[in-house]
Amino acid sequence: MAVYTDVSDEDIARFVAEYDIGNVISFKGIAEGVENTNFLLQTDQASFILTLYEKRVNPDDLPFYLGLMDHLSAKGLNCPTPIHGRDGVALRRLCGRPAAITSFLNGMSPRRIMPHHCTGLGAALAQLHTAGQDFEMYLGNALSVKGWRPLFESCRADANGVQPGLEKLIEDELVFLEANWPHQLPAGVIHADLFPDNVFFFPGKDDVSGLIDFYFACNDLLAYDIAICMNAWCFEPDNSFNVTKARNLLSSYGKVRALSDDELAALPILARGASLRFLLTRLYDWINTPKDALVTPKNPREYINKLRFHQRIDSAGAYGLGEE
Amino acid sequence: MAVYTDVSDEDIARFVAEYDIGNVISFKGIAEGVENTNFLLQTDQASFILTLYEKRVNPDDLPFYLGLMDHLSAKGLNCPTPIHGRDGVALRRLCGRPAAITSFLNGMSPRRIMPHHCTGLGAALAQLHTAGQDFEMYLGNALSVKGWRPLFESCRADANGVQPGLEKLIEDELVFLEANWPHQLPAGVIHADLFPDNVFFFPGKDDVSGLIDFYFACNDLLAYDIAICMNAWCFEPDNSFNVTKARNLLSSYGKVRALSDDELAALPILARGASLRFLLTRLYDWINTPKDALVTPKNPREYINKLRFHQRIDSAGAYGLGEE
Missing domain, CATH: 3.30.200.20 (Phosphorylase Kinase; domain 1)
Incomplete structure (x- = not known):
């Protein structure tokens, strides 16, 4: 920025x-x-x-x-x-x-996320996934499960300085995700960074007017993109999870592109992975951003809280949808 | 920014x-x-x-x-x-x-200052001074000679840490400027911050298309505004003084609003004052800007060099115009 x-x-x-x-x-x-x-x-x-x-x-x-x-x-x-x-x-x-x-795209990023924004977001994300299905180029996701350990190794020595116990939390989570990551889910082009900054709306309207910043886009599991959005859009500023927003996101997505049972069942682990991915990159930036940098690094703690939240979830029902 | x-x-x-x-x-x-x-x-x-x-x-x-x-x-x-x-x-x-x-004003700030920009600048500055003559409100310049000593006192303890000898350089200069400041010159509304960022041109055109950022504007000596511009526009990135740019600025200004002999004679001291003013505010910001600030402070050293340059000048002839 x-x-x-x-x-x-x-x-x-x-x-x-x-x-x-x-x-x-x-x-x-x-x-x-x-x-x-x-x-x-x-x-x-x-x-x-x-x-x-x-x-x-x-x-x-x-x-x-x-x-x-x-x-x-x-x-x-x-x-x-x-x-x-x-x-x-x-x-x-x-x-x-x-x-x-x-x-140039008209519209504005929402600063205060309301449940109706998540409805628009879900539809737009599913449209993106559907429209990307026949895109012929391929780019692997350098920031998916295989990329997390090298990133962690480059900053693990400083992790406990950011928060006591953080090194063990990440190490244990990495071991779990490496062993259990659901590689077989439907894949395709994902945005991979669809934070509210990158989604435009017109004031008072539900529909997304535009998506921007495709510079983390890559090929990966489509449902992983949903997990990234759930983290970015469905937590309140006090770190509490807003299940209405998550339900809107998931149900609106599902109306455009149906989620399989496997995808739904995998959402908690995908959300843990999405939490770890942003925790690691924010931790790296937090440690490595010099004093005179033009950009203030984001605090990694927000994603520690999100990771801990998803660790306690055992089915997608907790996100407002699913088999329960 | x-x-x-x-x-x-x-x-x-x-x-x-x-x-x-x-x-x-x-x-x-x-x-x-x-x-x-x-x-x-x-x-x-x-x-x-x-x-x-x-x-x-x-x-x-x-x-x-x-x-x-x-x-x-x-x-x-x-x-x-x-x-x-x-x-x-x-x-x-x-x-x-x-x-x-x-x-909204069209036009762009010039990043690489060419002599022709200084021609446009001089005319626009004189137009501003002329147009401001019958403005009825008054606001004193908190950053003119009377404001410099309190600013210095608030950061003098850290001055030598920024550059050895800086405390004495500023103290001596302050004593000189306080004793010799030309309070009797023509006064009026000045912009007081007319750096290239605040002046718009169309590419390849000499004339200024717009002036912005009037939030340091105040009542002060009109020629002091010229001195601020000379510092901001007529030094090269290597700190050398470009006399062609200064001549263009002064002569173009003079075609719109004639400079009196007193104003011309005072230019070197006004330029010393303009150097000290930005040296002091940059020093203050350099010392007081926290690590996580959104804005990177500007290095005060540039204005140490400008001050030393003007200290060696004894008449406006050195600026490309005047009585020599």
Whole structure:
């Protein structure tokens, strides 16, 4: 959520001249997107988003992300559409970084999550999963179960300094998840980072007006994406779980793409995995973010609480749906 | 340059309903403005800027700033125009803070300053000074010569830790400036913070398309504003002084508002004062900014170099103009 790269007015004018989108009239860094630098670019024709991909994004993965947005847009999903230059190329370079212009989406991220937002979210997530089924590229999830142990090893020495007992909590959870992860569930393209920041609504409306920030998208278990959303949308600021929100999310999802019994049964373990994944990356960032960084790291403790909550659940009934 | 206050989608919809500006369709935090939270607000009618005034702005001074922008806009200066609600009120409250919506200005801040930018800047600054002459409100400059010593006392104990000898450099300079400050020069409304971030141009054009961020504006010596600009625009990144840029700034200013001999003669001391003012505030911020702050403090050393440069100047001729 920061401007990591300063793009000069001359650079942007030169860059935009490669496209058929008119002349630049305004260009502002915006507080959107976690890992990249985003600008709101206004030309005499329309508004666009210019993204510069910073070091945490692997440039080799960018064709997947942009290809996915092209694919999903063509399927009618409201997501940023990559704008192609006059030469047909969408992925270019600017200020020494990979860069792309995408369409601008109207709507706003909800700050205070209401149950009706989770209804819209569930439908949009299922539409994304359905629309992604025939996308032909493949990108594995570096932050799924196999990636967690190396991440943990890189910061385990500092874990107890963040909270006493945290090293053992993570170690035990890792052993459990590595032994029990449900690899056989339906898979496909997932968003993998569908936090409220990345979902737009119009005020007072239930339907999602747009999904953004596909830069963690990958191939993984579809229900794992639901578990990530449940963590991001269904806990209150005091860490209590709101079962109404979870029920709305799950039932609305299920109306677009039916969840199998296996998927429902796996939700608690997927939610534990989703908790551990964000606990680990937040722990890593918490330990490794220097004082003068542009971005304030998020506290990992929130995800310790979520993990502990899901450890106590033994069936999806606790999430407001399921076999009970 | 940060979003200090999170405004919910519901809050903004309710707030905008107090105005005749249409319905919100998008709302994004932008990296603009040093002390306040700024959002780019798009309605189905136009684009606007919503500013939330954070703690460093004294709420008592806001009627001056907004009144000044109203006044300057009415005089034809391209600056943000406060938008008044249906009840006629421009200064309102949102999320517990004073807040105002202003018009959106096209154009972009120049990142790489070219001599032609200083030509446009000089004319715009003189237009601002001229247009402000009949503005009826008054606000003293809390960061002029009388304010520097208290600021210094609050951080002198840490000065040598930032650079050996800095405490003595500042103390000696303060004694000199307090004894020799040219209080009798022409005064009026000054911008007092006209850094490149606050000046918009269209790419390749000389003329300024807009001036923003009037939240340090005050009544002070007009030529002191020029000295602030000279420091902000006429030094290269390696701290060398670019006399072509200074000449462009001064001569272009002089074509709109003639500088008196006294003002020209005082430029070196005003430039020393302008250097000390930003050295002191940056020193204060450098020492007092906590690790988890949203904003990275600027290094005060740049202004040590500028101060030392101006200490060696004895007439405005060195700035490319004057009696030599």
